[in-house]
Amino acid sequence: MASRTSEPARPQRSAAEGSVDEIDSAILSALVADGRATLSKLSQETGLSVSAVQSRVQKLERRGVIERYRAVVNHEALGRPISAFVSITPLDYSRQSEIPDKLAEIAGVESCYSIAGAPSYMLLVRTGSPTELEELLNEIHSTVPVSTQTTLILQTYFEE
Numbered sequence: 001m002a003s004r005t006s007e008p009a010r011p012q013r014s015a016a017e018g019s020v021d022e023i024d025s026a027i028l029s030a031l032v033a034d035g036r037a038t039l040s041k042l043s044q045e046t047g048l049s050v051s052a053v054q055s056r057v058q059k060l061e062r063r064g065v066i067e068r069y070r071a072v073v074n075h076e077a078l079g080r081p082i083s084a085f086v087s088i089t090p091l092d093y094s095r096q097s098e099i100p101d102k103l104a105e106i107a108g109v110e111s112c113y114s115i116a117g118a119p120s121y122m123l124l125v126r127t128g129s130p131t132e133l134e135e136l137l138n139e140i141h142s143t144v145p146v147s148t149q150t151t152l153i154l155q156t157y158f159e160e
Contacts, residue, residue, distance in 0.1 A: 020065065023048065027056055028065070032160065035069045072159075080108075080126040082133050083153040087119035091145040096120060099144050106143060108136045119149070 020028070026046050030037050042053045060066045075081065088103075090096045099121060100112050111124040123140075127133045137148060 020060075024056060024060060024065075027053065028060070031057075031066065031069075035071075075126050079128050082127045082129060083156070084125050084127075084133060085151045085153065086123040086125055086137070086140070087149040087151075088121040088123060088140075088144075089119045089147045089149075091147060095145065099146065102144050103140065106136070106139055108132070109140075 023046050027042055030042055030045050034041075039050045039053050039057070042048075042057070043050045046053060048056070057066070075083065088099065090099060100114075103109050103112050103121075103123065108125050108127050109123055110126055113122045114120065115122050125133070125136055127136055133150070137150065140146065140148060
């Protein structure tokens with residue numbers, strides 16, 4: 001007699017569930033190019049009915065292939081023309097895990113990435129002026145014990 005465990009059975013995923021076919025790829029490409037594309041437009045681009053496209057989009061969302069929709073903004077128009085990458089190296093590695101949460105609370109820090117190599121994190125920051133960038137760096141240093149290296153972004157040729 002087989003013994004029973006208290007763990008619930010895990011649903012088995014087929015290889016097809018994890019894959020994306022040509023039609024899904026076409027839908028994803030269209031949504032990456034225009035996150036506000038209507039189901040009707042996606043239908044025209046794929047040759048599927050609107051309801052079939054809607055079903056596929058919902059499945060892609062449920063599977064986590066589509067995580068969210070977002071607006072792409074012009075940071076210069078918002079008064080934040082200065083963009084920079086800031087490499088972060090902890091001074092106290094025993095407190096390293098606290099760093100992302102504390103940096104998330106600082107205005108001007110747009111993204112935080114854990115990276116391989118000497119710095120532990122890479123930030124994308126945006127400010128209105130070089131003076132504001134200096135103030136932001138000072139705030140980072142007063143919030144977490146780190147050393148930083150800043151690289152100004154002169155121009156962005158493309159961004160996805």
